[in-house]
Amino acid sequence: MGRFVGKPIPRIDARDKLRGTLRYVADLKVPGMLHGAVYRSPVPHARLKGVHLDPGFPWNEFVVVTARDIPGENRNPMILPDQPFLAEDRVRYIGEPILLLAHPDPRRLRAAFAHIHLDLEPLPAVYDLEDALRPDAPRVYPPDNLFVKYEIRRGTPEAVFRQPGVQVVEATYRTGFQEHVYLETQGMLALYRPGDDIKIVGSMQCPFYVRNALRALTGGREVEVEQAPTGGGFGGKEEYPSLLAAYAYLLALKARRPVRIVYDRHEDMAYTTKRHASVVRHRTAIGADGRILAMEVEVYLNAGAYATLSPVVLARAILHATGVYHVPDVVIRGYAVATNLPPSGAFRGFGAPQTLFALERHMDFLARNLGQDPIAFRRRHLLKNGQAFPTGEVMQQAERVQAVFQRALEVSRYRERQQALEAWNRQHPNRRRGIGLALFLHGAGFTGSGEKKLASRARLVLLPDGTVEIRIGSVDMGQGTLTVLSQIVADVVGAPLERVRYATPNTRYNADSGPTVASRTVMVVGGLLEQAGRRIRHRLEAALGRPLEKPEDYEEAVHRLFEAEPTALEITEAFRLPPGVEWDEERFQGKAYLDYAWACYVAEVEVDLTTYQVKPLKFVAVQDVGTVVNPLLAEGQVHGGVAQGIGFALMENLEVKDGRFVESRLAEYIVPTALDLPPEFEVEFLYRQGDRPRGLGELPMDGSPPAVINAVVHALNTEIHRIPITPSKLWHLLHPEAPR
Amino acid sequence: MKIRFRLNGRWIETEAQPFQRALDLLRDTLDVISVKEGCGEGECGACSILYNGKQVLSCLLPAVQLDGAEVWTAEGLLATPLLRAFEEEDALQCGFCTPGFVVAAYAYVLNGGSEDAAEIRRALAGNLCRCTGYTHILRAVQRAVKEHHASSSEKRG
Numbered sequence: 001m002g003r004f005v006g007k008p009i010p011r012i013d014a015r016d017k018l019r020g021t022l023r024y025v026a027d028l029k030v031p032g033m034l035h036g037a038v039y040r041s042p043v044p045h046a047r048l049k050g051v052h053l054d055p056g057f058p059w060n061e062f063v064v065v066t067a068r069d070i071p072g073e074n075r076n077p078m079i080l081p082d083q084p085f086l087a088e089d090r091v092r093y094i095g096e097p098i099l100l101l102a103h104p105d106p107r108r109l110r111a112a113f114a115h116i117h118l119d120l121e122p123l124p125a126v127y128d129l130e131d132a133l134r135p136d137a138p139r140v141y142p143p144d145n146l147f148v149k150y151e152i153r154r155g156t157p158e159a160v161f162r163q164p165g166v167q168v169v170e171a172t173y174r175t176g177f178q179e180h181v182y183l184e185t186q187g188m189l190a191l192y193r194p195g196d197d198i199k200i201v202g203s204m205q206c207p208f209y210v211r212n213a214l215r216a217l218t219g220g221r222e223v224e225v226e227q228a229p230t231g232g233g234f235g236g237k238e239e240y241p242s243l244l245a246a247y248a249y250l251l252a253l254k255a256r257r258p259v260r261i262v263y264d265r266h267e268d269m270a271y272t273t274k275r276h277a278s279v280v281r282h283r284t285a286i287g288a289d290g291r292i293l294a295m296e297v298e299v300y301l302n303a304g305a306y307a308t309l310s311p312v313v314l315a316r317a318i319l320h321a322t323g324v325y326h327v328p329d330v331v332i333r334g335y336a337v338a339t340n341l342p343p344s345g346a347f348r349g350f351g352a353p354q355t356l357f358a359l360e361r362h363m364d365f366l367a368r369n370l371g372q373d374p375i376a377f378r379r380r381h382l383l384k385n386g387q388a389f390p391t392g393e394v395m396q397q398a399e400r401v402q403a404v405f406q407r408a409l410e411v412s413r414y415r416e417r418q419q420a421l422e423a424w425n426r427q428h429p430n431r432r433r434g435i436g437l438a439l440f441l442h443g444a445g446f447t448g449s450g451e452k453k454l455a456s457r458a459r460l461v462l463l464p465d466g467t468v469e470i471r472i473g474s475v476d477m478g479q480g481t482l483t484v485l486s487q488i489v490a491d492v493v494g495a496p497l498e499r500v501r502y503a504t505p506n507t508r509y510n511a512d513s514g515p516t517v518a519s520r521t522v523m524v525v526g527g528l529l530e531q532a533g534r535r536i537r538h539r540l541e542a543a544l545g546r547p548l549e550k551p552e553d554y555e556e557a558v559h560r561l562f563e564a565e566p567t568a569l570e571i572t573e574a575f576r577l578p579p580g581v582e583w584d585e586e587r588f589q590g591k592a593y594l595d596y597a598w599a600c601y602v603a604e605v606e607v608d609l610t611t612y613q614v615k616p617l618k619f620v621a622v623q624d625v626g627t628v629v630n631p632l633l634a635e636g637q638v639h640g641g642v643a644q645g646i647g648f649a650l651m652e653n654l655e656v657k658d659g660r661f662v663e664s665r666l667a668e669y670i671v672p673t674a675l676d677l678p679p680e681f682e683v684e685f686l687y688r689q690g691d692r693p694r695g696l697g698e699l700p701m702d703g704s705p706p707a708v709i710n711a712v713v714h715a716l717n718t719e720i721h722r723i724p725i726t727p728s729k730l731w732h733l734l735h736p737e738a739p740r
Numbered sequence: 741m742k743i744r745f746r747l748n749g750r751w752i753e754t755e756a757q758p759f760q761r762a763l764d765l766l767r768d769t770l771d772v773i774s775v776k777e778g779c780g781e782g783e784c785g786a787c788s789i790l791y792n793g794k795q796v797l798s799c800l801l802p803a804v805q806l807d808g809a810e811v812w813t814a815e816g817l818l819a820t821p822l823l824r825a826f827e828e829e830d831a832l833q834c835g836f837c838t839p840g841f842v843v844a845a846y847a848y849v850l851n852g853g854s855e856d857a858a859e860i861r862r863a864l865a866g867n868l869c870r871c872t873g874y875t876h877i878l879r880a881v882q883r884a885v886k887e888h889h890a891s892s893s894e895k896r897g
């Protein structure tokens with residue numbers, strides 16, 4: 001705990017945001033700018049044999065770009081080399097980009113679309129992941145529609161399942177697609193400068209990912225990429241902005257003028273990435289004493305038409321599949337399934353919400369089936385220190401899991417409320433109340449050897465005027481990076497908070513601190529900045545001739561340091577794995593994450609038996625994420641994550657019909673409003689002196705859906721295996737005899 | 741057509757097109773960028789303006805209807821206790837919904853809204869925020885109502 005770290009400091013950029021003077025990409029005024037638009041495939045799967053432009057239409061007013069205009073490689077450099085920037089001879093989903101247009105008047109763009117004709121030879125398409133796995137399914141990704149499949153294994157589960165006297169319990173859990181609904185839609189601006197030196201400015205989480213994509217697109221150019229203030233991301237602006245930047249770049253290159261593309265809400269919802277819909281099958285072997293002996297978990301993710309980040313989403317999903325429990329013999333298999341839908345991608349939680357929903361529902365389901373109390377059942381199976389996760393990693397923080405569990409039960413008065421609600425239900429024939437919980441973890445930072453490969457760097461620059469500049473690629477998209485990293489730096493350098501400046505993330509001037517994802521920023525990048533800050537502090541203290549103690553010491557030290565030579569002091573630190581951290585990415589064995597956050601969430605809900613609406617009444621979120629740099633901002637992040645989790649569980653329904661997302665407008669896709677959140681909400685952080693931060697951003701998304709649904713199950717005494725459970729779905733669940 | 745209206749306390753004269761939305765006139769012609777487009781179809785509240793004392797969605801309002809109106813946007817609502825409450829309660833994250841919430845909250849306080857949480861929730865239900873989960877916004881508005889009452893009773897007393 002320092003002068004700033006640990007304090008509830010209001011966010012540094014609050015005033016600009018409140019006055020509305022902060023310019024997001026759509027707010028930038030650029031003289032001579034053209035508006036860009038993307039022409040997309042109208043069919044889910046086809047051979048593309050030709051693109052024809054109406055000869056009678058005044059195309060000379062427009063800039064037209066096709067795949068032939070790509071100077072470098074027409075491959076988005078992701079994990080698998082399967083996705084073109086622009087379709088050439090095949091389209092694999094409705095909305096796949098084929099052609100780009102730019103014009104000074106945005107209204108002319110739609111008019112031009114009517115004058116483009118495609119020569120298409122339709123191919124059979126498949127949307128449902130279970131259909132895509134059938135042997136006779138249309139081939140989206142040969143040979144078997146699997147982008148990747150993984151397995152984690154420990155012990156000999158097959159043998160355990162065959163043992164006499166073992167009871168086998170099976171259940172399948174399903175989660176739907178989820179749309180991010182960042183309030184600011186995707187937007188990208190390409191600024192044209194002489195010599196084709198195009199600069200990209202836009203809404204993004206990962207400027208260096210965008211730079212890498214443009215390097216491939218241009219055949220090796222170092223394009224300058226800068227983040228604009230970003231109106232929410234939640235993973236939706238992790239990989240997608242690379243495509244949009246490529247489109248803006250290509251148009252600007254051809255037009256030799258600035259071009260901006262800003263999606264409208266419908267385009268954004270219909271064609272950008274979603275959270276992977278999932279099917280998770282649990283088979284569990286229970287011994288005569290009612291204990292879990294073995295588990296078999298199969299995880300299927302609907303990845304859409306291109307692999308994008310699906311392999312790593314799947315890895316995280318399966319690595320969270322058995323959560324905080326000890327399962328002596330276990331096998332977890334994961335499959336990323338190709339379908340003719342827009343590619344799924346990163347979304348807060350990154351696979352973990354799907355498997356943790358299944359697991360935390362399954363723990364309740366098992367307990368109920370076995371006539372055991374769900375809390376005692378969980379407690380019985382908690383990993384003890386020294387016991388291994390399926391990866392072989394040994395649990396070392398069991399007491400932290402116990403502590404969040406215990407504390408959540410206390411704060412929520414779980415037992416007492418359970419009885420009180422059951423009594424309440426007996427008095428109220430048309431309403432049902434219930435309480436439920438989820439106990440869970442989230443691995444912080446990239447999975448496996450990810451952080452080693454990223455080898456992030458972070459830079460601090462002490463300017464002669466005493467400003468400390470943070471020069472990194474990690475962005476603030478609302479989660480508060482700008483504020484919390486400034487707090488960390490101010491403390492370690494010994495500077496006043498106002499002397500720390502967060503330079504706009506830019507690939508030309510800043511160090512590549514890796515993507516702003518995976519709850520890694522405070523833990524990994526904050527750690528690097530601390531190291532850099534310590535070196536700056538040593539220099540200042542050496543110049544001063546004594547330790548920096550009082551706030552005034554800082555200016556004095558700066559003065560002394562730069563007295564002789566006023567050149568900025570620049571320190572860059574690079575990430576190194578701590579010794580002994582090993583990961584076998586073939587066998588999924590070793591240390592899967594640098595560290596973990598632990599949490600227990602409790603929800604109380606009310607179900608109205610006339611409208612079938614589920615109302616969350618109360619929420620308790622207890623977590624251990626290590627040191628909390630800013631408790632005010634951290635609390636807000638929990639509130640927001642839980643809201644998204646409640647939406648995922650109860651409201652955010654995204655159906656697919658004929659290859660399209662049906663709910664592709666905000667009028668149809670329902671996200672929580674101020675009326676949908678629990679009136680009572682308690683957030684607690686447990687941590688110890690000397691703790692380091694261990695990642696918070698995604699955690700609240702993992703545990704809130706199962707906590708809410710377990711409460712609904714308690715209220716109704718009916719099992720729920722699928723989310724979202726909207727009122728109409730709940731009605732059908734309770735009236736299985738009714739026609740659909 | 742020529743229109744004349746009061747924007748953040750100053751009379752403005754400008755040209756409005758027949759099918760233009762007030763949102764576009766404010767943003768494109770007058771560079772009032774606090775008014776955001778989150779959906780363009782009346783669902784998100786990011787484009788909220790204070791129009792003759794009421795919260796109105798500028799994406800649904802024809803620009804010509806600005807004529808003669810009294811319009812306030814977040815740019816003009818500076819230095820009110822509301823802004824301090826939003827800042828100190830951390831009632832914002834990415835900031836994209838924020839000017840719209842400032843307008844909604846200002847309209848609520850201005851029109852004599854109470855400290856009652858349920859009433860505030862109803863008043864804010866037309867504005868979407870995907871970051872905060874609303875709890876901090878609710879706290880900020882409650883606090884602003886309190887401070888508003890305190891300062892107006894001071895004036896009276």
Ligand code: FES
Pocket residue numbers: 776777778779780781782783784785786787788797798799800
């Ligand atoms: S932009 Fe007007 S309500 Fe969304």
Ligand code: FES
Pocket residue numbers: 183231232478832833834835836837838868869870871872
């Ligand atoms: S602060 Fe991001 S949408 Fe409200």
